[in-house]
Amino acid sequence: MTESQEAQVSEAQIAVHWREEDYYYPPEGFARQANASDPAILDRFTEDKFPDCFIEYAELLDWDKRWDSVLDTSNAPF
Numbered sequence: 001m002t003e004s005q006e007a008q009v010s011e012a013q014i015a016v017h018w019r020e021e022d023y024y025y026p027p028e029g030f031a032r033q034a035n036a037s038d039p040a041i042l043d044r045f046t047e048d049k050f051p052d053c054f055i056e057y058a059e060l061l062d063w064d065k066r067w068d069s070v071l072d073t074s075n076a077p078f
Contacts, residue, residue, distance in 0.1 A: 035060075044056065045057065051070060051071040051073060054070040054071050055070050058070055
């Protein structure tokens, strides 16, 4: 396809092939076994507990090697 042919394809023609509008719900069995089923978990990870809440969050994960730092905010927002 040449560059002039590519320019003739409209966004509407491309959008016909997109599936972004679709939402696939997880199987009910998967949703029931979700680890974050306790609503109180949202209280433990609020903005006022940032960034220290990331320590607890990191402890919830399995690591091959323990991390050295949780979050480096020295050069924010990078």
